[in-house]
Amino acid sequence: MKSPNPTGADTQELVLEIKRLRKTFGQRQVLKGLDIRLRPGQCLALLGPNGAGKTTTIRIVLGLVIATDGEIKVFGKPLPRFLRDVKYDIGVVPQMDNLDPDLSVLENLLVYASYFRIKRKVVRERAHELLSFFALHNRRDEIIQNLSGGQRRRLLLARALINKPKLLILDEPTIGLDPQARLLIWERLEHLRKKGTTMLLTSHYMEEVARLATTVIIIDHGKSIARGRPDKIVKEMLGTEIMEFSGSMEKLEGLEDLLKTCDVLAERVDDRLFVYVKNGCPELDYATRDFPMVVKRPATLEDLFLKLTGRKLRET
Amino acid sequence: MYQVWHRNFRVWLKHIQASLIGNLGQPFLFLLAMGYGLGRSVPEIEGLTYLQFIAPGLVASSVMYGAAFEATYGSYTRLSTQGTFEAILMTPISVQELAMGEILWGATKGLIGGIIMLVTLPLFGVTPSIWSAALIPVLFAEGIIFSALGLIMTAVATNYDFFNYFTSLVITPLFLFSGIFFSLKAIGDPLRQFLYFLPLSSVVELSRTFCYGRLDWNIGLELLNVSFFSISCTVIAIFLLKRRLIQ
Numbered sequence: 001m002k003s004p005n006p007t008g009a010d011t012q013e014l015v016l017e018i019k020r021l022r023k024t025f026g027q028r029q030v031l032k033g034l035d036i037r038l039r040p041g042q043c044l045a046l047l048g049p050n051g052a053g054k055t056t057t058i059r060i061v062l063g064l065v066i067a068t069d070g071e072i073k074v075f076g077k078p079l080p081r082f083l084r085d086v087k088y089d090i091g092v093v094p095q096m097d098n099l100d101p102d103l104s105v106l107e108n109l110l111v112y113a114s115y116f117r118i119k120r121k122v123v124r125e126r127a128h129e130l131l132s133f134f135a136l137h138n139r140r141d142e143i144i145q146n147l148s149g150g151q152r153r154r155l156l157l158a159r160a161l162i163n164k165p166k167l168l169i170l171d172e173p174t175i176g177l178d179p180q181a182r183l184l185i186w187e188r189l190e191h192l193r194k195k196g197t198t199m200l201l202t203s204h205y206m207e208e209v210a211r212l213a214t215t216v217i218i219i220d221h222g223k224s225i226a227r228g229r230p231d232k233i234v235k236e237m238l239g240t241e242i243m244e245f246s247g248s249m250e251k252l253e254g255l256e257d258l259l260k261t262c263d264v265l266a267e268r269v270d271d272r273l274f275v276y277v278k279n280g281c282p283e284l285d286y287a288t289r290d291f292p293m294v295v296k297r298p299a300t301l302e303d304l305f306l307k308l309t310g311r312k313l314r315e316t
Numbered sequence: 317m318y319q320v321w322h323r324n325f326r327v328w329l330k331h332i333q334a335s336l337i338g339n340l341g342q343p344f345l346f347l348l349a350m351g352y353g354l355g356r357s358v359p360e361i362e363g364l365t366y367l368q369f370i371a372p373g374l375v376a377s378s379v380m381y382g383a384a385f386e387a388t389y390g391s392y393t394r395l396s397t398q399g400t401f402e403a404i405l406m407t408p409i410s411v412q413e414l415a416m417g418e419i420l421w422g423a424t425k426g427l428i429g430g431i432i433m434l435v436t437l438p439l440f441g442v443t444p445s446i447w448s449a450a451l452i453p454v455l456f457a458e459g460i461i462f463s464a465l466g467l468i469m470t471a472v473a474t475n476y477d478f479f480n481y482f483t484s485l486v487i488t489p490l491f492l493f494s495g496i497f498f499s500l501k502a503i504g505d506p507l508r509q510f511l512y513f514l515p516l517s518s519v520v521e522l523s524r525t526f527c528y529g530r531l532d533w534n535i536g537l538e539l540l541n542v543s544f545f546s547i548s549c550t551v552i553a554i555f556l557l558k559r560r561l562i563q
Contacts, residue, residue: 025563062406065563087408094406098399102327111326114319115407163407 021070032222043199045213054202091165106140130158150181239278320417343378372523373496383426387466422463445529464549471556
């Protein structure tokens with residue numbers, strides 16, 4: 001659907017550049033100086049707990065929320081001045097399904113294309129292409145109410161691509177879907193990414209981020225607290241492995257003391273001790289023998305996320 | 317703007333029957349009950365039989381109802397439960413264009429009802445003059461007034477029940493006191509001036525004037541009043557919808 005972008009050139013214009021973005025709703029500061037840079041062909045994931053400011057950031061880029069302060073450029077053009085211009089080349093999959101229930105599947109694409117002033121002849125062909133690509137072709141005359149959750153999400157994706165966007169914004173694109181439906185969408189998104197589509201993704205699913213994103217930014221309380229390649233960032237900030245010890249307080253405290261000489265990160269959560277291992281540590285191997293209950297596994301993005309944003313429930 | 321209008325038109329075509337009957341039923345029933353029923357025991361007003369007297373006003377009222385209901389219940393559904401407005405605003409369409417598209421659509425829907433009323437009047441023995449054609453732009457401007465008023469309500473509504481205020485405090489009083497069913501000329505002065513100023517009264521007067529080709533100098537003032545209301549209501553509606561949709 002898109003030709004691959006030439007890569008490697010430093011002079012290449014950023015698709016999205018956000019500097020010191022702030023937003024205050026009444027007393028509540030949602031964004032406190034967020035910076036984002038997105039290069040052509042990249043898939044940038046914003047990861048953060050509920051209320052971290054991910055969706056607000058997206059809504060600011062779309063002009064649905066007015067920023068309190070900060071600079072935003074899309075395709076090198078400053079917002080909000082060039083908002084309309086810029087939106088001709090943006091496709092959005094919103095978190096909340098807002099397909100048009102008054103229209104059929106195919107009509108949803110045709111009518112949406114009209115908002116971008118795309119010529120009718122071109123649209124028909126593109127709509128059919130997209131319906132095939134997202135395995136919806138035999139449901140094209142169906143009304144929206146009769147579609148499954150997965151089909152609706154796929155239609156939202158098809159709709160987001162109807163204007164051949166240079167930037168695809170995905171706000172939790174697989175939220176609430178079963179594993180099969182999610183896999184199909186991931187596969188299609190990977191396909192698009194390989195063809196060079198630039199994407200801005202928000203998600204709670206670490207697997208989704210690890211699979212799709214080329215860069216991840218972890219956001220908490222309206223600020224970015226970590227950024228990097230999903231695989232690298234875990235290794236650099238946490239380590240390669242994680243060990244979970246459980247046992248009596250005494251024993252865990254003893255272990256903590258023992259580990260002070262080691263190059264490891266240790267975190268106590270109630271009756272558990274999480275140890276993130278960067279390099280080998282003889283004390284640790286020794287200690288393991290004393291604990292019958294040890295889980296040892298590779299460190300993941302989820303571990304990093306929980307380490308950085310805490311294990312407590314967030315309800316803002 | 318046109319795209320928003322066209323989206324609504326497309327949906328309307330799908331349910332054209334239900335929509336037309338829903339909007340036309342009421343004014344026709346009034347015409348029958350009041351015109352034929354009550355009219356037989358009412359003397360002539362301003363040289364017209366009672367049926368002739370109320371028919372042009374009911375044309376105006378059908379435009380008001382059509383436009384006002386579309387811009388409240390219709391637009392509010394698109395704004396709230398369906399998320400249609402938000403989906404549209406993710407595209408290059410601006411809030412102003414969205415508001416204008418909705419207002420023009422509401423006006424169109426009102427006008428469709430008004431025109432159907434107008435062309436069926438001969439069936440009731442009311443023969444319109446050639447001036448009736450001049451009424452069409454007036455009815456469209458009236459449609460803009462009431463769909464903009466409806467959109468103002470939509471922009472501040474928190475649920476559907478909110479529109480009860482609009483219906484009982486604005487639409488129904490206008491329907492009853494805008495000179496459709498009785499001549500405003502008979503009323504004492506300060507009140508009469510106020511009633512003449514109401515947007516529907518001007519249209520009712522214009523409608524009667526054009527239907528029977530009895531042109532007079534009041535037309536200018538009435539047209540001015542209709543323009544004033546249509547422009548100011550539109551400006552307010554755009555402002556309030558923007559405040560509602562952009563945080």
